[in-house]
Amino acid sequence: MSRNIVIVGGGAAGYFAAANMDGLPAGVSVTILEKSNKTLSKVKVSGGGRCNVTTSTDQVGALVKHYPRGEKQLRNLFKAFGPEQVRAWFEQRGVALKTEPDGRVFPASNDSQTIIDCLRNEAQRLGVKVQYGAAVQAIEKVGAQYELLLANGEKLMADYLLLATGGHPKAAAYSWLTDLGLEIEAPLPSLFTFNIPDFPLVSLSGTAVPNAEVKIAGTKLSHDGPLLITHWGISGPAVLKLSAYAARELAGKDYQFQVLVKWDASWNEDLIRNWVADNRSSQAKKKISNSPLKPLTQRLWAALLEMAGVDGEMRWADLPKKMANKLINSMVSMDLTVKGKTTFKEEFVTAGGVKCGEVDFKTMQSRKFEHLYIAGELLDVDGVTGGYNFQNAWSGGYVAARDIVSKCQG
Structure with a gap:
């Protein structure tokens, strides 16, 4: 039976989830919906174009102290997939990393394109499709599936849905989520x-x-x-x-x-x-x-x-x-x-978003809607500078992906 996994948002969390969808049964497709004409744009400009991938802070208790919002919920997430696992993931795929004296981790190339190429290659290897200019305007639960209405009028059906659109400074940008029934913490600028x-x-x-x-x-x-x-x-x-x-x-x-x-x-x-x-x-x-x-x-x-x-x-x-x-x-x-x-530079970070209580951080699945997942900065989670916001994105994307794969295999 064919099934569709749809990821809304081609940023760090969404793309990392797509790159970790290995092991899916035959007939299961993965599609990233990206509203703009390019993916991973924030990865491209971060760290002055070098991409501060993560941090060398591995001890979970010390790690979560770098998150003004989400500290408690992130403990389980980082125990499942933390900075050590992120570094290993990229290195196993040929990306050499270096740790600077302040604990920030960058690609040894000093070029964010190295990280982008790695993610795209991995997603391409797994057969992930990317649809550009695909802004989601509304989501409706239809039986066990989700119907997505795009700005161009197109409708898509998803058996598994991961929302990873990142933060936004205006509350109106979250209306399609409140219409679905998710609770939002008012967005505010951070950093x-x-x-x-x-x-x-x-x-x-x-x-x-x-x-x-x-x-x-x-x-x-x-x-x-x-x-x-x-x-x-x-x-x-x-x-x-x-x-x-x-x-x-x-x-x-x-x-x-x-x-x-x-x-x-x-x-x-x-x-x-x-x-x-x-x-x-x-x-x-x-x-x-x-x-x-x-x-x-x-x-x-x-x-x-x-x-x-x-x-x-x-x-x-x-x-x-x-x-x-x-x-x-x-x-x-x-x-x-x-x-x-x-x-601060191009690194706009938002405090606010989908309330943490809406999600089970052991799986990143919605507590209200089965087979609906949320990851990254769309949640009311934000970190200080030093690779912490990307770490949240990688961790959430990975845990969501593996839970989806597990359910599809079952």
């Missing part, structure tokens, strides 16, 4: 940089510090890590991670809020106050401008002095208490006014 109009440090664009702490004023929300000064505000992993974990709170503030920057996460006010006091006695005759505290660069130190009203030619012995207090504050708690956000 963005902070815009700071009239930024006092704009002249230092390109300056980075290795481990700053960034905190949303008036909350307990903070993150530390590398921070980059840009011509529009601040960016870098510390900011991006904070934007992900605080995505809903910041949306509620319409992206207008105060942020406090500590230029080194290990500092505290007492430590810096003692350092200043020590310099006033032991470095009394030295120019203050010649004594930046690491990891501050000379230029950043000069800018902090200027903001505190300290003349660079001033000696430590002559530093007034009022200026010293301003300087200390600018080092451990610089108050900046954020007005808006900017998408």
Whole structure:
């Protein structure tokens, strides 16, 4: 008996599922429906065109901490198919991988096309068909099957259906899923940089510090890590991670809020106050401008002095208490006014989507609809930068594919 497996979405999750449909009985077809004219477009541009495939973090407890949403549900998924299995999967198919010092894993070729070619070759070997310009407008359950209505008026029937369309910033984009009966968590942007109009440090664009702490004023929300000064505000992993974990709170503030920057996460006010006091006695005759505290660069130190009203030619012995207090504050708690956000490169990530409770993460099958599966960023799951969003996509796609194959074999 012929049966149809339909995958909606030709991105990372959908394509990886298709590439893992080996072992299907004769007469079972697999078709990817892609609304645009190309598949794996996000894989192509990710990591600056290199594709951050996954992470070297294999311990599940540590791995799930990199997901602001979905941490609990992903435990079972990653136990079934985690980063170690992803790396092995690609390497077994001839893709050499390399791990960078920060734990990110890339193809040794430094070219995302290597990953794309591997996935396409594997899907082609398995006889997977790809239909382009196939935007799904509606899904209806008809008996044991699913009827899909495409934007061009075409209707398709599916015995097994995997939804892997990725995230979308507008709630209206999920209407075809709510019409089916799935519950949606309102979509919001995640992983963005902070815009700071009239930024006092704009002249230092390109300056980075290795481990700053960034905190949303008036909350307990903070993150530390590398921070980059840009011509529009601040960016870098510390900011991006904070934007992900605080995505809903910041949306509620319409992206207008105060942020406090500590230029080194290990500092505290007492430590810096003692350092200043020590310099006033032991470095009394030295120019203050010649004594930046690491990891501050000379230029950043000069800018902090200027903001505190300290003349660079001033000696430590002559530093007034009022200026010293301003300087200390600018080092451990610089108050900046954020007005808006900017998408980080091409890596737009959405918080929100199909609620996690709708899916059994051991199989990725819908709890309401038999033979309907959901994987990837279409779910209310999102990770920080470092290969975590692709890991979720590969894992979900793989587990869904193997469950479908198992059911077809049975």
